[in-house]
Amino acid sequence: MEQTYIMIKPDGVQRGLIGEIISRIEKRGLKISAMKLNVMSEESAKEHYKEHAEKPFFGTLIDYVISGPSVSMVVEGKDAITIMRAVNGATNPVNALPGTIRGDFAIETGRNVVHASDSPDSAKREISIHFKDSEITSYSKID
């Protein structure tokens, strides 16, 4: 059983896509084992995206991600990391296939609706930034 960190970014929340996105995750067969809606702190946002700290778009990215409420989730299931990358589609929506979240709802990399961890190490790191252990439940014992 694998866990990944998923964020519905402020543009996704503002556009009323929370239910649509959660529905796609659940219908695919993955489970939400933690969830919160809040305005991410600047500190958390900078830690989350620290690998991009030297990129020219870093400042814009941080401003965007803390510009309004986002939804943070831990999503759990077999191959959850790979499956959620596929559910979200390519980072640049120009390359995202129809049927993916970005392929259906986004046109710009800077407003790409969702984030998903890209590896087991990233998932562990990102989950620990946004959730305490005590906030995460698990279905693995009842499945």
Ligand code: CMP
């Ligand atoms: P995400 O999957 O959250 O991971 C890194 C984020 O950086 C990415 O989605 C985009 O939101 C953002 N990003 C990547 N490249 C660019 C870019 N060229 N311009 C603006 N934002 C970008």
